[in-house]
Amino acid sequence: MTTTMPFHADKTLLSDVATAVKTAGVALRDRYTPHARGVSMRGIAEETHANDEAVLDLLRAPLLRARPGSRWAEDELAGGPLPAGEWWVVDPAEGNINHVHGMEDWAVTATLVRDNRPVLTVVHLPLTGDTYTAVAGGGAHLNDRPLQVSAKTDLGAALTGTGQAKPGEDERTFRRIGDSVTAMLINGLVVRVSVPATTQLIHVAAGRTDAFWQFSDVRSGLLAGALLVSEAGGTVTDLAGAPWTTGSPDFLAAAPGIHAAALKALSPIA
Structure with a gap:
């Protein structure tokens, strides 16, 4: 069964999603160090797992509450179609390996997927404070500025x-x-x-x-x-x-x- 939701409702939801993602971003930023953590595969795995665990609970409850009836895609490394309906596809530490190695290229992301189509997303970069957002049919933005892809033809x-x-x-x-x-x-x-x-x-x-x-x-x-x-x-x-x-x-x-x-x-x- 196809789930429909008016654009204005998704746009209204965006603020709640951004708040949750930014809150999670603070927790992940507090765990960040400018030096590498973990010198073995086991140590790296422990550090990445600890990052995920520190952030997941700050995302799951508010996002599921924001869209009653939505579900949570548990495995962030999974692929393929999801069952029909609304799902939250979240990466609590996108670029986790960079975070653990003291690099700056990491983020917190949350995307609402409706019948296998992404309809709303928030990507927050805690170190810079930048937030990228999009709602299907409403354009993409960096903070409040509209985004436009390159005009190159070569x-x-x-x-x-x-x-x-x-x-x-x-x-x-x-x-x-x-x-x-x-x-x-x-x-x-x-x-x-x-x-x-x-x-x-x-x-x-x-x-x-x-x-x-x-x-x-x-x-x-x-x-x-x-x-x-x-x-x-x-x-x-x-x-x-x-x-x-x-x-x-x-x-x-x-x-x-x-x-x-x-x-x-x-x-x-x-």
Whole structure:
């Protein structure tokens, strides 16, 4: 059964979601250190888990309360379609590995997904205080400023990016990433390979970079960025050129003027 909700109701909800995400961001910022924590796989895992646990409870209750009847997607590394209805797809520490290693590229994200379509998202960067938001049909914003994707039309002048979705990807995925970086180094200007996906996608939405692709279906890293980019005027597809969905095996978000050329460069990579 399809769930419908008027745009104005989603827009009203945005304030409550932003409050919850910013509150969680304070807790995550308080745990941040400018030096790396954890020198072994076990230590790194313990630190990332502690970050998640410190933040999750600050998000779950207020978000579920804000949308009665909504459900919580438990596994932040899961992919594929969700059952029908409303779901919160949340990453309490998007870029957790960066946080643990004393780097600044991390965020707190919350996205409301309705019948497998992202309809509202908040991405908060606690170190800068910046908040990226989008509501389906209402545009994308950085704080109160509307976002617009790049106007570039030449892939040769494009700054693009990719990265792995999670540790322990299979060897075929790693080889595809390597081949795709080579393809875009040949066809584009500069390629950034980094994590997490969301912090690359906010740059696409803001017109700072021109395209991002990923060989993965991990929902939590893509849903927020997909909505931000599309609401900022970008094109979001899979690498076959079909509209991206939660069931797509791969992902490309780009400025409209270079999307076709990026797709041509990347789609042969199998």
